[in-house]
Amino acid sequence: MxxxxxxxxxxxxxxxxxxxxxxxxxxxxxxSEGGITPGVKATEVTDWLKADFGLGHGHAMAIYALLKGMKKEGDA
Structure with a gap:
């Protein structure tokens, strides 16, 4: 996928x-400033996404990668 x-x-x-x-x-x-705020861990982001939006771990990590700037929309 x-x-x-x-x-x-x-x-x-x-x-x-x-x-x-x-x-x-x-x-x-x-x-902040286009990336993850210093000191914020991936778990904090993924726990929020799982709790508030019902995302699974893989989908939550995709949003984390987007927020961190590791991936962008349209990436394969």
């Missing part, structure tokens, strides 16, 4: 776009 397919599935299941997740993460203080 491509990275974009993960994002498409997440949007279909949650109604949230990558931009929505970026904005939500920023309001929670998880991101």
């Amino acid at each position: 491509s990275f974009q397919a993960y994002l498409d599935t997440i949007e279909r299941n949650t109604g949230k776009t990558p931009a929505d997740f970026r904005a939500l993460a920023a309001t929670r203080g998880l991101t």
Whole structure:
């Protein structure tokens, strides 16, 4: 499954776009200046996504990778 397919599935299941997740993460203080806020661990982000949006671990990690800047929309 491509990275974009993960994002498409997440949007279909949650109604949230990558931009929505970026904005939500920023309001929670998880991101700053286009990346993960220093000191924020992947577990903190994935636990939030699992609890609030019902994402599985793989899909939560995809959003983490997006927020961290490791991946971007349209990546294979």
